[in-house]
Amino acid sequence: MAHRALTIDGLRKAYGGKTVLDGVSFEVPAGQMVGIVGRSGAGKSTLLRCINRLVEADAGAIGWDGLDVRALQGGALLDWRARCGMIFQQFQLVDRMDALTNVLLGSVRRRRTLPLLFRVFPAADRAKALELLQQLDLGPQAGQTVKTLSGGQQQRVAIAKVLMQGVEVLLADEPVSSLDPENTRIVMDQLRHLQRTGGVTVLCNLHNLEVARSYCDRVLGLSQGRLVFDGSPQELTAGREESIYAGAR
Numbered sequence: 726m727a728h729r730a731l732t733i734d735g736l737r738k739a740y741g742g743k744t745v746l747d748g749v750s751f752e753v754p755a756g757q758m759v760g761i762v763g764r765s766g767a768g769k770s771t772l773l774r775c776i777n778r779l780v781e782a783d784a785g786a787i788g789w790d791g792l793d794v795r796a797l798q799g800g801a802l803l804d805w806r807a808r809c810g811m812i813f814q815q816f817q818l819v820d821r822m823d824a825l826t827n828v829l830l831g832s833v834r835r836r837r838t839l840p841l842l843f844r845v846f847p848a849a850d851r852a853k854a855l856e857l858l859q860q861l862d863l864g865p866q867a868g869q870t871v872k873t874l875s876g877g878q879q880q881r882v883a884i885a886k887v888l889m890q891g892v893e894v895l896l897a898d899e900p901v902s903s904l905d906p907e908n909t910r911i912v913m914d915q916l917r918h919l920q921r922t923g924g925v926t927v928l929c930n931l932h933n934l935e936v937a938r939s940y941c942d943r944v945l946g947l948s949q950g951r952l953v954f955d956g957s958p959q960e961l962t963a964g965r966e967e968s969i970y971a972g973a974r
Contacts, residue, residue, distance in 0.1 A: 729755035729790045731776070731894060731926060736785035738771055738950075745771045746782070747950035753943075755790075755893070758920040758927040760937035760958075763947035764970055769930040772947070773896040776928070777811050778802060789894065809894040810887035814902050816879045820872035824863060824882045827871055828854040831889030850889075857885040861915055877908025884915060895919065897929040901936065909933075913940045934966065 731753040738746040746768045753759055761769050774780035776787055778794065787794035789809070797805050810831075818827045829846045832854075846854075858867050861881040871879060880900055887895060897916065901909040917940050920927045931937045937944050938958040946954030946961075946969035953968050954961070 730788075731755075731928075732786070732788040733772075733776070734786040734788075736772070736775060736787070737783045738768075738775060738780065739783060745950050746775070746785075748785070749947070749950070749952050750785075751945060751952060751955055753926060753928065755926050756920065756924045757942050758917060758940065759929070759943045759945060760941035761928060761930045761945045761947065762932075762934060762937055762969060767947040767969075768950040769947055770898050773811065773898050773928060773930060776894075777806060777809050777896055779811070807890045808892060809896065810890050810892035811896045811898065812880070812883045812887055812900050814899040816876075816883045818871045818879060818883060818886070821870065823868050823870055824858060824874065824878075824885075825851070825854055825867040827882055828857060828885045828889050831886040854885070854889055857888050858882070861885055862911075875908065876904050877911050880904065880908070880912050881915060884912070884919075888919070892925060894926045894928070897927065899930050899932060902932050909936065916940070934961065937961070 733752070734750050736746050736749040749772060761772065763769055771780060775782045776794070778797070782795065792805065794805060819830070829850055832846065832850045855864070855867055858864055861884060863878060863881055863885070866874060866878060871882060874882065901912050904912060913936060916927055916929065919925045929941070938961065941958060944954065944956065944958055944961050945952060946965070948969050954965050
């Protein structure tokens with residue numbers, strides 16, 4: 726029986742004649758936490774958006790647990806986006822709503838209904854959302870308007886919202902780049918906890934190599950749209966760093 730894995734094979738993407746992803750290939754076993762590093766413009770964000778199908782790749786294959794992700798359409802694509810959630814640097818929350826309601830909005834994608842029009846959610850969903858917030862040490866803030874929360878708290882609400890979808894793969898696009906060191910630690914601890922205890926596969930774009938070394942099982946380095954490093958944090962030597970950030974192959 727084949728093992729579950731996220732498989733990227735020969736992924737290519739260009740914008741206006743500029744190549745952003747140039748034949749990227751790698752495989753991530755289910756349950757692994759992978760940090761993706763590289764200079765701004767190296768293709769990190771585009772890679773994650775292609776996996777989630779927020780951006781359409783020009784060529785290549787994306788597979789997960791027997792799915793041909795690039796072939797999915799309609800309801801099957803919506804199901805994939807529920808299974809493969811994303812969190813962003815900008816949090817993607819509704820500022821005027823409280824933390825609990827924001828988390829409950831994560832169930833909309835899974836159920837494909839519109840309870841948010843009336844803010845009426847099943848009791849089981851409300852209980853699950855509150856449990857997720859409590860797991861992320863945000864139980865007391867459940868009824869607090871999101872705009873009054875700190876950046877680190879808002880990012881944890883965003884994580885809870887994605888988990889409400891029942892994700893199997895979590896794509897995090899620079900989730901801590903706007904946070905101070907303490908909130909960076911808290912958010913990364915939570916992502917690591919989800920990966921270790923929940924078996925969630927995590928791909929995390931990071932601008933800080935030390936954060937990647939501290940939290941990730943594996944590091945991928947992108948330079949000018951190409952994968953130039955794939956190894957353990959311990960293998961990310963000064964020379965390897967130079968190949969990633971100076972554009973050398």
